[in-house]
Amino acid sequence: MELLCYEADTVRRAHPDPNLLYDDRVLQNLLSIEERFLPQCSYFKCFQKDIQPFMRKMVATWMLEVCEEQKCEEEVFPLAMNYLDRFLAVVPTKKCNLQLLGAVCMFLASKLKETRPLTAEKLCIYTDNSIKPQELLEWELVVLGKLKWNLAAVTPHDFIEHIMKKLPLPSEKLPLIRKHAQTFIALCATDFSFAMYPPSMIATGSVGAAICGLQLDDGDRSQWGDNLTDLLAKITNTEVDCLKACQEQIESVLVRNLRQVRQQQQQDPRGPRKEMDELDQASTPTDVRDINLYLK
Amino acid sequence: MCGTVAMEKRALNPLGNAGAAVCRSLFGPVDREELQAEYRALLRRDLEASARRWGFDFLNERPLAGGDFEWEGVPGAKVPALYRTCMVGQQRGAPQGEQGGKENEARTPERTAKPRCPESTPEKSPAQTLKRKQTNITDFYQAKRRLVATPRKSGQ
Numbered sequence A: 001m002e003l004l005c006y007e008a009d010t011v012r013r014a015h016p017d018p019n020l021l022y023d024d025r026v027l028q029n030l031l032s033i034e035e036r037f038l039p040q041c042s043y044f045k046c047f048q049k050d051i052q053p054f055m056r057k058m059v060a061t062w063m064l065e066v067c068e069e070q071k072c073e074e075e076v077f078p079l080a081m082n083y084l085d086r087f088l089a090v091v092p093t094k095k096c097n098l099q100l101l102g103a104v105c106m107f108l109a110s111k112l113k114e115t116r117p118l119t120a121e122k123l124c125i126y127t128d129n130s131i132k133p134q135e136l137l138e139w140e141l142v143v144l145g146k147l148k149w150n151l152a153a154v155t156p157h158d159f160i161e162h163i164m165k166k167l168p169l170p171s172e173k174l175p176l177i178r179k180h181a182q183t184f185i186a187l188c189a190t191d192f193s194f195a196m197y198p199p200s201m202i203a204t205g206s207v208g209a210a211i212c213g214l215q216l217d218d219g220d221r222s223q224w225g226d227n228l229t230d231l232l233a234k235i236t237n238t239e240v241d242c243l244k245a246c247q248e249q250i251e252s253v254l255v256r257n258l259r260q261v262r263q264q265q266q267q268d269p270r271g272p273r274k275e276m277d278e279l280d281q282a283s284t285p286t287d288v289r290d291i292n293l294y295l296k
Numbered sequence B: 001m002c003g004t005v006a007m008e009k010r011a012l013n014p015l016g017n018a019g020a021a022v023c024r025s026l027f028g029p030v031d032r033e034e035l036q037a038e039y040r041a042l043l044r045r046d047l048e049a050s051a052r053r054w055g056f057d058f059l060n061e062r063p064l065a066g067g068d069f070e071w072e073g074v075p076g077a078k079v080p081a082l083y084r085t086c087m088v089g090q091q092r093g094a095p096q097g098e099q100g101g102k103e104n105e106a107r108t109p110e111r112t113a114k115p116r117c118p119e120s121t122p123e124k125s126p127a128q129t130l131k132r133k134q135t136n137i138t139d140f141y142q143a144k145r146r147l148v149a150t151p152r153k154s155g156q
Helices: A024-037 A053-069 A076-088 A095-113 A119-124 A133-146 A157-165 A169-189 A199-213 A227-235 A240-267 A273-282 A288-295 B002-012 B032-054 B109-113 B126-132 B134-147
Strands: none
Touching: A024 A157, A024 A199, A053 A076, A053 A095, A053 A119, A053 A169, A076 A095, A076 A133, A076 A169, A095 A119, A095 A133, A095 B032, A119 A133, A133 A169, A133 B032, A157 A169, A157 A199, A157 A227, A169 A199, A169 A240, A199 A227, A227 A240
């Protein structure tokens, strides 16, 4: 008889817990505590002297790449950015220490959310060995102290399932909507203009942008009543106008990023990639369904 | 689908450097000495804030006068194992409190700055072990034995 070991490289995950996902009290509690985990101030204006918004974007982009390459859980990156913003709102930081801070935040978020967390050594390699594991561990303690050990912050991901289950969505579309909403959440985390928004608003805006992007909202108007936005706003008690503005902001950040990608591709001496040529034919880059069609 | 995911990745990555190495130093070399000094200063400030908050001098393990709390020494053996000072990885001869029962506080810079070796078991020195009244290894075994001895509750 041969024995098979299935434990090999699969990450063990808990099943979705209906007691958590289908109880409205959980959503209400999340909504009531989420503000506690926002950064104390918009720190670039009032606090930081050496670092600027574009540097946050640089470190965020690097962190996202590390998380993707290491196949981290989706929540790790937005959670790490929450730590980073909360730390920067209370400690004046030099630009040369910003990457160390980013690595520490990923280290902490990964330990909180993953069964196999990122190691200090690995993270140091990703900084091209510009920091040492010992320094990472030392600063971990500093960051923990400044965050008052409050690591279990509410993130937009906590709201996704609660929002989606309250919308009349075809079940076969759910995985794709979820995937796109997660992408939008990561996109928001890279952009400082979203740093002070409550996570529920980012989640609601991301689900809205995902549904609009996939054009699931215009097939059968009646199922949405008049307006998807109204319905979404009601679920998370968000002002309709705020939500609309948030969703538009998400879409414009996506357009901006896609444009930057395209410029980068054109400047690339190796010439534009094939997919990018094809993408150019798409009329609106925000239409994620088109991207999907062109790239199939 | 694969295409979509790749596209999304690139949409999130304004540098578009899909092939470039993720391993990179973003803002140039780190000034190690300055970093170390800043780390110590931040920890010291943290410790001072804690001392004010709890009315306790964590460096010398002594209550401070005029705080909001009244502190009382308790023999280490009387507090649950969780609260006892852990010996693993700590420097021998470091001025540890005899009373144990330490608050879960930020460590002093002096203590953490020393290289730690969590892998190595401290050398046996009966005098010191006795003095500290710490029996961490035994505690561990006790806990384990208790775990094994616990009968299964469910009818599996």
